[in-house]
Amino acid sequence: MDQSNQAQTAAVDVSPTRRAFYIGFINGVMGLVGLALAAPAAIYLLFPPKLRKEAQWVKTSDLSTIPTGTPTEIAFERQRVDGWKVTNEKATAWIVKKPNNDVVAFVPQCTHLGCAYHWDDPSHTFICPCHTSVFSIDGQVLSGPAPRPLDRYLTQVEGGKLKLGPVVESHA
Amino acid sequence: MRTIIDWLEHRTGIESAVKNFLYEDIPASAGWHQIIGSMAVFFFVIQVFTGALLAFNYAPTPGEAYNSVKYIMTELTGGPLIRGLHHWGASMMLIIVVLHMIQVFIYGAYKKPREATWMVGVTLLLITLAFGLTGYLLPWDNRAYWGTVVTTQIASQAPLAGPYLLRLLGSQGAVGNVTFSRFYALHTVLLPPLTIILIGIHIYLVRKHGVAAAPGDTAPKRKFFPEQVFKDTVGVAVAFIILFIMAVVAKVPLERLADPTDTAYIPRPEWYFLFLFQTLKFFKGPLEMVGSVVLPGVAVLTLFLIPFIDRGPMIRLGKRTFAITFVLLAAIAWTGLTTAAVVTTPKNQESADDTETPATETPEAAPASTTAAAPTANPESQNPSAVPAAPALAAWRRLNPEELAGLGIFKKQGCLGCHPGAGQKGIGPDLTRIPANHRKVPWLVLHFKNPSEIVPGSVMPPVDLPAADLNALSLFVLTLTPQNEAALLTAPAFATQGAMVYQTNHCNACHQIHGTGSTLAPALDGVGLRHDRAWLEKHFADPASVSKDSIMPPYKFMPMDLDAICQYLLQLPKRA
Numbered sequence: 001m002d003q004s005n006q007a008q009t010a011a012v013d014v015s016p017t018r019r020a021f022y023i024g025f026i027n028g029v030m031g032l033v034g035l036a037l038a039a040p041a042a043i044y045l046l047f048p049p050k051l052r053k054e055a056q057w058v059k060t061s062d063l064s065t066i067p068t069g070t071p072t073e074i075a076f077e078r079q080r081v082d083g084w085k086v087t088n089e090k091a092t093a094w095i096v097k098k099p100n101n102d103v104v105a106f107v108p109q110c111t112h113l114g115c116a117y118h119w120d121d122p123s124h125t126f127i128c129p130c131h132t133s134v135f136s137i138d139g140q141v142l143s144g145p146a147p148r149p150l151d152r153y154l155t156q157v158e159g160g161k162l163k164l165g166p167v168v169e170s171h172a
Numbered sequence: 173m174r175t176i177i178d179w180l181e182h183r184t185g186i187e188s189a190v191k192n193f194l195y196e197d198i199p200a201s202a203g204w205h206q207i208i209g210s211m212a213v214f215f216f217v218i219q220v221f222t223g224a225l226l227a228f229n230y231a232p233t234p235g236e237a238y239n240s241v242k243y244i245m246t247e248l249t250g251g252p253l254i255r256g257l258h259h260w261g262a263s264m265m266l267i268i269v270v271l272h273m274i275q276v277f278i279y280g281a282y283k284k285p286r287e288a289t290w291m292v293g294v295t296l297l298l299i300t301l302a303f304g305l306t307g308y309l310l311p312w313d314n315r316a317y318w319g320t321v322v323t324t325q326i327a328s329q330a331p332l333a334g335p336y337l338l339r340l341l342g343s344q345g346a347v348g349n350v351t352f353s354r355f356y357a358l359h360t361v362l363l364p365p366l367t368i369i370l371i372g373i374h375i376y377l378v379r380k381h382g383v384a385a386a387p388g389d390t391a392p393k394r395k396f397f398p399e400q401v402f403k404d405t406v407g408v409a410v411a412f413i414i415l416f417i418m419a420v421v422a423k424v425p426l427e428r429l430a431d432p433t434d435t436a437y438i439p440r441p442e443w444y445f446l447f448l449f450q451t452l453k454f455f456k457g458p459l460e461m462v463g464s465v466v467l468p469g470v471a472v473l474t475l476f477l478i479p480f481i482d483r484g485p486m487i488r489l490g491k492r493t494f495a496i497t498f499v500l501l502a503a504i505a506w507t508g509l510t511t512a513a514v515v516t517t518p519k520n521q522e523s524a525d526d527t528e529t530p531a532t533e534t535p536e537a538a539p540a541s542t543t544a545a546a547p548t549a550n551p552e553s554q555n556p557s558a559v560p561a562a563p564a565l566a567a568w569r570r571l572n573p574e575e576l577a578g579l580g581i582f583k584k585q586g587c588l589g590c591h592p593g594a595g596q597k598g599i600g601p602d603l604t605r606i607p608a609n610h611r612k613v614p615w616l617v618l619h620f621k622n623p624s625e626i627v628p629g630s631v632m633p634p635v636d637l638p639a640a641d642l643n644a645l646s647l648f649v650l651t652l653t654p655q656n657e658a659a660l661l662t663a664p665a666f667a668t669q670g671a672m673v674y675q676t677n678h679c680n681a682c683h684q685i686h687g688t689g690s691t692l693a694p695a696l697d698g699v700g701l702r703h704d705r706a707w708l709e710k711h712f713a714d715p716a717s718v719s720k721d722s723i724m725p726p727y728k729f730m731p732m733d734l735d736a737i738c739q740y741l742l743q744l745p746k747r748a
Binding site for chain 1: 228231246248249250399402408416632633
């Protein structure tokens with residue numbers, strides 16, 4: 001191995017050109033190794049999972065049970081792909097039924113920071129308790145820090161039942 | 173940049189510390205043979221890094237571990253690569269640690285004053301093995317489960333300490349939640365910091381005593397940086413390239429979910445434990461303890477005490493014939509035992525592909541002809557449009573009412589959306605090729621109730637139906653074959669609807685069709701040859717009015733249901 005007599009003549013330090021080569025090699029190779037670890041790690045953490053399931057429609061309440069004109073919060077069960085699991089979870093929506101039976105279903109989170117808002121009957125507005133964003137009955141921002149109107153679920157009525165579909169984000 | 177470094181140096185002394193570390197004096201005889209220690213440290217860093225990444229998407233409970241590993245392997249981009257690096261990295265780390273030890277051993281570098289360095293090193297080898305042992309359980313597949321059952325049973329054979337060890341490993345009753353949590357805690361919480369501390373002590377001791385020089389090396393010393401670091405880097409790069417290729421090319425096993433009832437499974441440890449596995453076979457009965465505890469114990473103790481057994485001064489490598497012979501003999505023995513273990517243990521039949529994968533890949537072809545109802549040689553099943561009056565029967569007429577009702581449920585539930593039939597690409601797997609071990613009604617029913625729990629990674633939504641319907645659905649699915657599927661799916665609506673009405677009204681409690689049901693009342697096969705529609709309708713409304721002494725209660729159906737069940741019954745073929 002490396003215990004030949006040739007080592008005896010080696011200087012305490014290597015020549016400057018060799019030294020530069022060594023340092024360049026060390027930095028270059030270690031940089032490449034770091035990159036070969038960091039790039040897959042970034043992809044692994046940042047790329048979304050290969051979801052194979054479209055958001056689906058869920059049946060909720062009978063439309064006839066929802067009062068006309070007053071926003072009503074309804075609860076329903078839905079399935080959600082959560083990591084390695086499909087979970088059944090309870091979700092809610094604020095439903096506004098118009099006299100002509102048109103239905104709007106709002107996602108129950110404020111568009112500012114996701115707090116749960118509520119319907120305030122006296123002022124006839126949706127009010128978010130966190131940072132006092134105020135929305136009108138059609139979801140428009142009246143005041144407060146909310147950046148855009150309330151998000152909505154797509155809706156369908158089938159056999160008198162209200163069905164909720166994917167969420168449509170509103171635009172500012 | 174310089175000012176930042178100067179500032180840091182002034183406040184922390186970091187620059188001089190790093191320089192002090194890098195510009196250590198090493199003997200002129202140091203060289204390529206001493207790069208393995210650095211490589212071992214590098215592999216430990218890789219294991220920590222990839223292990224942390226895996227932990228970000230891993231659920232450490234027996235209930236979910238397998239699902240989350242499957243999720244990493246199938247859903248996450250780069251997931252298989254990260255797991256591959258961790259899995260193969262573990263094996264390579266062990267190889268490198270052992271090579272490092274062999275190098276130190278044959279050079280005699282453990283001699284005075286380096287005894288403590290050696291003993292810390294032996295401890296690190298044992299920790300590396302403990303990492304392998306505990307990590308083996310974490311995917312919670314059959315391999316992991318059964319391997320750990322054997323390991324914990326071996327631990328229980330230890331004299332005196334056995335029962336306590338077993339309690340400590342949480343596997344007194346069986347390997348389950350407690351064992352799993354303890355292995356996970358050891359693997360991720362206890363062992364990594366312990367390793368870091370011991371590596372620190374190990375390196376400190378190496379620095380304290382200096383790198384061992386060859387005997388008679390009086391040449392002026394050299395610096396560790398950059399020449400030796402360059403050599404270390406070459407070693408690291410070569411090993412890393414091998415690891416990366418392994419992680420990309422070689423498939424990391426993930427077998428079926430751990431199944432304590434799988435009595436056909438042959439447990440097998442990771443390859444580096446196979447020699448122990450084989451040694452065990454030489455000791456029978458009460459002597460088994462010798463192979464499982466005594467011999468390994470003596471070997472580890474001897475390894476620890478080597479510096480005190482071999483106390484002579486360091487001599488030239490060429491003169492250490494005893495050490496070299498010893499290593500060679502050990503290597504031959506290890507290879508022999510490992511080969512014997514591989515050769516004598518029959519292969520397990522299963523593989524990860526055995527599970528129903530929700531992706532489009534089809535499971536290995538299962539014997540589809542084992543199904544109950546439809547003989548595959550049915551000439552007319554290749555011809556779905558055959559008229560029912562033809563001598564060969566329409567496929568649906570070969571099903572019993574429950575199976576036919578299952579077909580109705582199948583269509584009603586929209587199963588076709590994901591399982592469109594053989595030969596067509598759907599989200600779900602081809603139902604005519606369900607693996608043999610899933611061709612059971614109880615399995616299918618459990619699976620319908622909660623698909624993702626039974627088939628990890630499945631995106632199929634739960635089928636929320638009464639037990640009787642799930643049973644019917646399962647029975648129907650089991651009748652599917654590549655030959656009859658298309659014909660079955662074209663069964664007329666009156667037939668499936670009629671069968672569903674027949675099932676919901678429990679007609680089979682008294683009647684029999686196609687050999688299933690009770691014989692309390694007349695069998696209904698070929699009832700259309702004996703009666704007509706008007707008779708049937710009258711009979712349903714008031715059985716006694718057309719059939720004297722009938723004890724059948726009257727049935728009032730919705731018009732649609734009445735139509736369906738009458739048509740269905742009238743079309744029933746006479747039994748051969």
